[in-house]
Amino acid sequence: MDGTHRATTNNFSVYVDDDDSDLYGDRDVPLKSDITRDGNDVGIQVEPDETAPIAQPIQHRSISRQVIASAQHVPAINTVEAIQFYTNAILNNEVPLISPDLTYIEKLGFTDDVKAFNDLLSGLDIWALVNHKWVSELVNWVKGNSCLEVMSGNGFLAKALKQNGVEVIATDDRSWDDPDSDKIRFYDVETLDAIDAIKKYSDKKVLIMSWPPPNVSVSYDVLKAWGSEKPVIFIGDKKGGMTACDDFYSHFKAIDEQPVKSYLPAHNAQDTVLIGYYVP
Numbered sequence: 001m002d003g004t005h006r007a008t009t010n011n012f013s014v015y016v017d018d019d020d021s022d023l024y025g026d027r028d029v030p031l032k033s034d035i036t037r038d039g040n041d042v043g044i045q046v047e048p049d050e051t052a053p054i055a056q057p058i059q060h061r062s063i064s065r066q067v068i069a070s071a072q073h074v075p076a077i078n079t080v081e082a083i084q085f086y087t088n089a090i091l092n093n094e095v096p097l098i099s100p101d102l103t104y105i106e107k108l109g110f111t112d113d114v115k116a117f118n119d120l121l122s123g124l125d126i127w128a129l130v131n132h133k134w135v136s137e138l139v140n141w142v143k144g145n146s147c148l149e150v151m152s153g154n155g156f157l158a159k160a161l162k163q164n165g166v167e168v169i170a171t172d173d174r175s176w177d178d179p180d181s182d183k184i185r186f187y188d189v190e191t192l193d194a195i196d197a198i199k200k201y202s203d204k205k206v207l208i209m210s211w212p213p214p215n216v217s218v219s220y221d222v223l224k225a226w227g228s229e230k231p232v233i234f235i236g237d238k239k240g241g242m243t244a245c246d247d248f249y250s251h252f253k254a255i256d257e258q259p260v261k262s263y264l265p266a267h268n269a270q271d272t273v274l275i276g277y278y279v280p
Helices: 080-091 102-107 111-123 132-142 156-163 194-200 218-226 246-251
Strands: 014-017 032-038 041-047 067-070 147-150 168-172 206-210 232-236 252-254 272-278
Touching: 080 102, 080 111, 102 111, 132 156, 132 272, 147 156, 147 194, 156 168, 168 194, 194 218, 206 218, 218 246, 218 272, 246 252
Parallel strands: 147 168, 147 206, 206 232
Antiparallel strands: 014 067, 032 041, 232 272, 252 272
């Protein structure tokens, strides 16, 4: 990758790279770092890799089917550094490039670190580990079709889709939300009930529903209201898990070839990204 801009300790940039073969940290070595531990607290001092050329910074904008990255070298997803990398991004209201493989990291003995990370996510109302890698896989399938997201929460997924060039309307009834909370908001989310959102934005081509609550009918009601002609992107557990109701799973038919391969769960969940249709 040719470039003209190098990272420094005081520099954080955004670049676009056409070759993402080593960008997401699947095979990369971690950042050069010093890790210290005091009880359950972990301190990580990270130094940017001064030898890695970084492309010219660009202005913040929607980027279609290209990769957005920080000027820092991306850590491997199966290292504790990946937790810190993800945390830094979300606390700066950014969508991370990659997600940590929490299952693998926990097996390495970093149980307290994984628990603290999951607790942080819960406190920020983040239930799915959104990142640019798997979102770009999803965007390749969406192929420019407009999307309506219901139960959008803080708009984390909507922001990632928008930055990857997707037209998306994010809605949520905010029945769960504290209006005086100072929690992170990633995207402008319209306050609207899911069924009303489907009626208002019936021209959208794809419906997105993430982590709908279990044991209540709303997930099935939304699926039925959307109809069988247009696809639904569902992020959640298998039947019997922590999301959606039995009627939803009975009437949701997943397509055979699923495009999202790199999604990683949080909260010790078994959720995944599925595309399918309502079957009456």
